[in-house]
Amino acid sequence: QVQLVESGGGLVKPGGSLTLSCAASGFTFSDQYMTWIRQAPGKGLEWISFISGSSGDIYHADSVKGRFTISRDNSKNSLYLQMNNLRVEDTAMYFCVRPVDSSVPYWGQGTLVTVSS
Amino acid sequence: DVVMTQSPLSLPVTLGQPASISCRSSQSLVHKNGNTYLSWFHQRPGQSPRRLIYKVSNRDSGVPDRFSGSGSGTDFTLKISRVEAEDVGVYHCMQGTHWPALTFGGGTKVEIK
Numbered sequence: 700q701v702q703l704v705e706s707g708g709g710l711v712k713p714g715g716s717l718t719l720s721c722a723a724s725g726f727t728f729s730d731q732y733m734t735w736i737r738q739a740p741g742k743g744l745e746w747i748s749f750i751s752g753s754s755g756d757i758y759h760a761d762s763v764k765g766r767f768t769i770s771r772d773n774s775k776n777s778l779y780l781q782m783n784n785l786r787v788e789d790t791a792m793y794f795c796v797r798p799v800d801s802s803v804p805y806w807g808q809g810t811l812v813t814v815s816s
Numbered sequence: 817d818v819v820m821t822q823s824p825l826s827l828p829v830t831l832g833q834p835a836s837i838s839c840r841s842s843q844s845l846v847h848k849n850g851n852t853y854l855s856w857f858h859q860r861p862g863q864s865p866r867r868l869i870y871k872v873s874n875r876d877s878g879v880p881d882r883f884s885g886s887g888s889g890t891d892f893t894l895k896i897s898r899v900e901a902e903d904v905g906v907y908h909c910m911q912g913t914h915w916p917a918l919t920f921g922g923g924t925k926v927e928i929k
Contacts, residue, residue: 732916734916734918736918743908743920743921743922743923744865744908744910744920744923745920746916746917746918746919746920749916756916758916758917760917794864798912798918800853800870800871800912801847801851801853801912801913801915802853802855802867802870802871802910802912803855803867803910803912803918804867804870804876806864806865806866807864808863808864809864
């Protein structure tokens with residue numbers, strides 16, 4: 700079955716950097732779009748980044764554009780999110796998510812990023 | 817971006833009674849291919865969201881038939897015919913029509929009275 704396991708979260712100071720990883724299994728990773736969705740504590744869900752299977756199409760939400768970069772390594776069945784110039788408002792649980800037919804049925808358990816001085 | 821607005825914010829319900837959550841979008845969710853990509857999710861504290869409904873009214877595998885989705889255009893509803901204790905948590909709607917910029921409603925917290 701589809702498994703998505705995030706790692707790399709932690710505590711970082713404002714202006715700092717962090718890279719999240721997502722290990723995927725149970726499907727042909729290279730064929731699939733992937734996305735990152737986050738959820739600030741006690742808040743709703745926010746889509747932030749999307750990447751196609753070949754990495755030919757990449758999109759970022761305006762809230763993270765220029766600071767976050769999504770990437771993937773199909774040889775390792777892994778998805779990444781490089782986060783630079785982090786802000787307090789980036790504090791959230793970050794979910795690795797596999798979209799299917801314009802919906803998002805498959806979610807990882809999430810990794811928590813806390814940005815605080 | 818398409819704005820998704822859910823109501824109510826909080827929904828106290830009695831066990832065994834029905835419950836209904838509304839989700840409205842700022843633009844039509846009818847895709848040029850004729851499909852409407854509106855999904856519903858349930859999230860318990862400390863857990864990832866679980867999808868219940870996709871394309872307005874299609875239940876995911878394993879989702880009890882007391883959950884139903886309906887609606888069209890910009891106006892959608894999730895109904896629980898008889899609320900059970902395990903149904904507590906936060907419900908989110910999401911549009912995927914205006915892919916890849918997925919957008920979610922603010923969430924509705926369902927709790928037992």
